[in-house]
Amino acid sequence: MATSRSDPQAPYSPKAQEIIARTNELLASGGYNGFSYADIAELVDVRKASIHHHFPAKADLVKATVALHRDATRRGLASLDAAKADPFERLVAYCRYWAECIEKSSPPICICALLAAELPAVPAEVASEVRGHFEDLHAWIASTLEQGHSTGSLRLTDDASADAAVFMASIHGAMLSARAAGDASLFWTIAKLSTERLKAA
Amino acid sequence: MATSRSDPQAPYSPKAQEIIARTNELLASGGYNGFSYADIAELVDVRKASIHHHFPAKADLVKATVALHRDATRRGLASLDAAKADPFERLVAYCRYWAECIEKSSPPICICALLAAELPAVPAEVASEVRGHFEDLHAWIASTLEQGHSTGSLRLTDDASADAAVFMASIHGAMLSARAAGDASLFWTIAKLSTERLKAA
DNA sequence: GACAACCTACCTACTGGTAGGCAGACTAAA
DNA sequence: TTTAGTCTGCCTACCAGTAGGTAGGTTGTC
Numbered sequence: 100m101a102t103s104r105s106d107p108q109a110p111y112s113p114k115a116q117e118i119i120a121r122t123n124e125l126l127a128s129g130g131y132n133g134f135s136y137a138d139i140a141e142l143v144d145v146r147k148a149s150i151h152h153h154f155p156a157k158a159d160l161v162k163a164t165v166a167l168h169r170d171a172t173r174r175g176l177a178s179l180d181a182a183k184a185d186p187f188e189r190l191v192a193y194c195r196y197w198a199e200c201i202e203k204s205s206p207p208i209c210i211c212a213l214l215a216a217e218l219p220a221v222p223a224e225v226a227s228e229v230r231g232h233f234e235d236l237h238a239w240i241a242s243t244l245e246q247g248h249s250t251g252s253l254r255l256t257d258d259a260s261a262d263a264a265v266f267m268a269s270i271h272g273a274m275l276s277a278r279a280a281g282d283a284s285l286f287w288t289i290a291k292l293s294t295e296r297l298k299a300a
Numbered sequence: 301m302a303t304s305r306s307d308p309q310a311p312y313s314p315k316a317q318e319i320i321a322r323t324n325e326l327l328a329s330g331g332y333n334g335f336s337y338a339d340i341a342e343l344v345d346v347r348k349a350s351i352h353h354h355f356p357a358k359a360d361l362v363k364a365t366v367a368l369h370r371d372a373t374r375r376g377l378a379s380l381d382a383a384k385a386d387p388f389e390r391l392v393a394y395c396r397y398w399a400e401c402i403e404k405s406s407p408p409i410c411i412c413a414l415l416a417a418e419l420p421a422v423p424a425e426v427a428s429e430v431r432g433h434f435e436d437l438h439a440w441i442a443s444t445l446e447q448g449h450s451t452g453s454l455r456l457t458d459d460a461s462a463d464a465a466v467f468m469a470s471i472h473g474a475m476l477s478a479r480a481a482g483d484a485s486l487f488w489t490i491a492k493l494s495t496e497r498l499k500a501a
Numbered sequence: 502g503a504c505a506a507c508c509t510a511c512c513t514a515c516t517g518g519t520a521g522g523c524a525g526a527c528t529a530a531a
Numbered sequence: 532t533t534t535a536g537t538c539t540g541c542c543t544a545c546c547a548g549t550a551g552g553t554a555g556g557t558t559g560t561c
Contacts, residue, residue, distance in 0.1 A: 128420045128421055129420060130331055133421040135550060137550080146507075146508060147551085149507050151552065211480075213418065216413065216417040217330050217331045218479050219330060220331065230481070261490075262493070264477060265494055267473065268469070272468065272470055274417075276416075278416055279412075279430060293466055315540075338517095349519085349542070349543080
């Protein structure tokens with residue numbers, strides 16, 4: 100069994116998955132309007148019309164790509180919850196995961212952060228998926244902070260929701276700074292410090 | 301004298317300034333590839349070719365727009381330094397300035413934050429201007445933190461540079477979160493908390 | 502023979518950009 | 532004071548290329 104029943108990639112054929120993988124890369128590079136079907140066609144070595152066969156419209160393709168990214172994130176966070184007992188360590192692991200991604204440039208930035216920046220120019224169906232990712236992530240961080248607060252490993256400055264919003268903003272901003280500086284290590288510098296501030300004194 | 305000698309907008313004719321103003325709006329909405337000369341032409345009520353008369357290529361126009369934004373920021377920060385003696389108050393004023401901008405949607409986001417997100421897809425001349433803005437801002441925040449630290453109004457967790465990077469990331473991330481949530485007040489929630497954390501205990 | 506995957510060929514609309522011209526304001530020389 | 536030259540701002544008309552998307556046909560596999 101190559102793909103489990105709960106695998107969200109299951110409904111996609113191998114070629115469709117390849118298309119989505121490339122879309123992820125192109126999306127991370129220049130956002131929604133930064134690539135075309137022709138670009139993808141060249142990368143996956145089929146004609147433009149074949150991309151349309153898998154994903155009728157660009158909005159469909161990007162929505163699917165973002166939805167998969169969102170799902171992967173949810174699953175990743177869940178498995179992180181299962182793997183680490185300490186909420187503080189979960190946050191560190193989350194940051195470390197992104198630090199490695201950025202270091203390897205795969206992906207060099209969260210596509211949802213990028214799409215959030217250009218949200219008014221993005222099709223509604225994509226935008227709602229992006230908003231969903233932000234809500235998912237905020238909810239996870241807030242719940243992690245609450246758990247850490249109750250077990251004593253994390254401290255809260257304000258309520259968990261506000262502290263979670265600050266932490267999430269630091270992470271997304273760190274991605275922008277790292278990209279602007281052309282220095283992947285800057286992400287970790289910022290993320291590490293942001294996380295340490297949440298550690299109980 | 302309508303424009304002073306040091307006014308960076310001086311070299312631009314009224315129409316060119318109008319074009320830049322509209323470019324700012326369009327840029328803030330959807331990034332570099334989110335608008336066209338035709339869009340601007342309609343907004344400023346001239347033909348496309350006339351935009352090319354003022355700014356031969358799109359990269360020229362966007363570079364000029366970002367350079368002006370960068371200059372305005374530098375001047376704004378300098379006048380803020382002059383107006384407020386307390387470094388902590390300077391940071392608060394900076395956040396409040398952006399909170400008001402976002403609340404009024406003018407601009408709803410820092411165009412440099414947006415362009416940083418899609419940096420690989422942006423022409424080199426624009427990218428270097430964006431990088432410059434990040435450097436300017438980081439330098440100002442770091443210097444403000446240092447001053448606040450020496451006068452005792454601000455505390456440092458790490459060195460001023462790292463703390464400045466965290467603060468800057470929070471601000472940029474807050475812009476993304478506010479846009480994603482469609483809630484301008486979220487920016488202030490995050491920015492306020494980020495600033496308070498820097499206050500000396 | 503149904504269906505998925507892919508193709509060629511094509512479409513319309515729009516992209517950034519150019520060529521060349523024209524009206525009006527400014528300047529300089531006759 | 533006329534007049535020629537020049538500059539700015541804007542125009543129409545056009546270009547090649549690309550955008551997203553469609554119609555209809557071929558191939559290969561269950």
